[in-house]
Amino acid sequence: MAGIQHSSSMKDVGDALLSFAGQFGTTNILAGIIPPPSASRREQLSHVLLDRWPAEWTDRYFSNGYLYRDPTIRLVAQGSRPFSWRDLGSLGELWPGARRVMDEAAEFGLREGLTFSFLTIERQRVGLSIAGEKLELPPGEQDAFLLVAAYAFGKAVILAEENRQTGSVGLSPRQNDVLQWASLGLSVEAIADRLGISSHTADSHLRAARERLGVQNTVHAVAEAFRLGLIA
Structure with missing residues (x-):
């Protein structure tokens, strides 16, 4: 928690959370606010705050509109409790294209994952996923991890708003x-x-x-x- 608390950039927050989650086999993290169904690719991307996903997979995911086929996003939008990707079962049959999304994710090392859903103060639904080749997060640890994840996401939101207000980041x-x-x-x-x-x-x-x-x-x-x- 101390590493997250003292982070000065969203990159620092992501690094701190990934370091903490690494003890469970996590190699990748992605977190963002769930955008409305009408959101464009750019708008979908703008809702991502913590990104430690393989860049090539992220590009394919948003370019192909996988957000609206992804079973993890569907469950997050419904306010599901934390769930393992192992438990997705036959959702590929229930939601067209869902199994393809998960199979392709596995090609990029995102073979096993856990997804957490929570609300911001503004009642916006957030999804945060951790993934790797093999995860070992005992069920009893999930609630504790959710608290750390929510704290990290909140810190990222604060830093993003500070950057927006101060205009501290400039591009040539x-x-x-x-x-x-x-x-x-x-x-x-x-x-x-x-x-x-x-x-x-x-x-x-x-x-x-x-x-x-x-x-x-x-x-x-x-x-x-x-x-x-x-x-x-």
Whole structure:
């Protein structure tokens, strides 16, 4: 809890929570507010606050509209108690496309997972998932972990709001340009072509943007820039 409390960025919060959850076999974490069904890809991304998911999987997930096929999201939206992905059973038959989402997630090392659902003060529904090749979180530990997870998410919300109000994060015009194009799903090569620069230069601008925003991958950089109003 101390590591989360003293975090100065959302990246720090994610690192602290992942370090804590690692004792249970967790290698990846994702948490965000559940967006409305009409939300665009950009809006869906802007609802993600803690992102330690494989970047390639995140990109595929949001590009293919998996949010609305994902059985974990469906259960979170219904206010389910914490549940193991092992218990999803035959939901693939109940919800079209659900089994495909979970099978593809396993290809990226997200083979076993636990998902927690809770509400913000504003009564917004939040989903937080931890995953890895093999998880060992005893049932008796789930409620305790939920308290830590909710605290971490609350800290991330506070930091995001502070950044938005103070405008403490700024991007150069070129960093803004590359993120604008990345938000539309363009590859580094396609962005370079649009801007008339080399792929190496485009990649350098994306790396610099990620560093300024304190995130680890381009998908999350787009989400954070969108949330902060740096891109539209």
